[in-house]
Amino acid sequence: MQQYRVCCLVTHRLNSATMSRAFAQLSRPNWSSPIFSKPFTRNILKTIRELLDDSSRLELPSWASLDKKRNAAILIPFCNVQETPGILLQVRSLSMRSHSGEVSFPGGKVDALVDLSLLDTALRETSEEMNISKDTVELLGSIGPPEKSLRGDTVWPFVGFVHKHTERPSTNEDQPLYSIDLPALKRMASKDEVAAIFHLPLTELANPSRRRRYLFRGDRPYWAVEVSDLVSGEDGLPFISESVEKPFEDDIGAGQEGRLEVWGLTGWYLHLLSTKLALLDSQQVKL
Secondary structure (H helix, E strand, O other): OOOEEEEEOOOOOOOHHHHHHHHHOOOOOOOOOHHHOOOOEHHHHHHHHHHHHHHOOOOOOOOOOOOHHHEEEEEEEEEEEOOEEEEEEEEEOOOOOOOOOOEEOOEEEOOOOOOOOHHHHHHHHHHHHHOOOHHHEEEEEEOOOOEEOOOOOEEEEEEEEEOOOOOOOOOOOOOEOOOOOHHHHHHHOOOOOEEEEEEEEHHHHOOHHHEEEEEEOOOEEEEEEEOHHHHHHHHOOOEEEEEOOOOOOOOOOOOOOOOOEEOHHHHHHHHHHHHHHHOOOHHHOOO
16 A cells, blocks of 8 residues: 655744734634534525625636636535535645645646636646536635745635536525535546545534644644544555655645644635634524
8 A cells, every 4th residue: 555645844933922923813713603513505505605705706817818827726625425514625646746645625727728717727627636527516706815836826716515416406495415425536536646535524624623723834824734534544545754844845735743734725725714614603504
C-alpha cells in the first residue's frame, strides 16, 4: 500500500501577544444552527444561496478580459451522505506535480480551449477529478474575495450542492435531499489525480477538538481542521510525518506534526464559508 506524506510545516514565529490579538478578532459563531445538524433540504439550500448572494458574491471579471493562464477555479461541494450534511474534499495523488498528498477542493487552472467561464472551469475540474457530472451540481453561489495561490494564480471559489441524480424530482422543501453514494464516487474518481475522497460532516467542522488556530499568509486568523481519521478510517491510507522546512511553499494543506489538515488556501476558504454558515440565526431555517 502506498504511503502518503504529511509534512510538518514551519511557520513564521509570532509572539503570543500578537497571536492573542489576532484570534480575539475571530467571530463567535452560532454552532447550534440547524445548518450543521440537519440533512440538506431545498429550504436550507435556499437559505445558503441567499446568504452567499447577500454577503460574499464574487465580482467576476469578463471572460474576454481574463488572463486564462493565471486564473483557476474551485468548487466547494456540499452534499448529504447517509442523511448527514457535509462537504466533499479530496487527497491529491502523490503522482501530481504540485501539492501531492494534500487536501484540496476539486478545481484547477482555466483551460482556454474548453472552458467558457470560471464556473465552467470549476465544474470541469470537478468532473475530471471526482467524476461528478456538472448536471448534478446545483450552484449556490460563490465566496470571496478570490486569493492568489503562491504560484501567482488567482483562485475563484464557487459553492454548490451535489445531487444524487441528474433529475431532481419535486419534493417538499423541508424533505431531506437524496444522499450521494460515496463509496461509488470513490471508485469512479480519477486514480491519476485523486488518492482519496472523503466527507467532512458539518458537525465535525464545528468540533473544537478538530480545529487548530492558524494565520493565513501570516496575518489573517482562521481555523485549520484536522481530518486524518476521516481519511485513514475510510480509505486505509497510512500517513507518515516528515520534518521538512517548507515555510509557505505549499498552501493547499498538508498539516503539522503528522496530522492531515484542511489548511492553507483550502482551509482559508473553508473557514470563510463555515463562519458565514454558523452566523445564521437558527430561527431563519425552518425545520
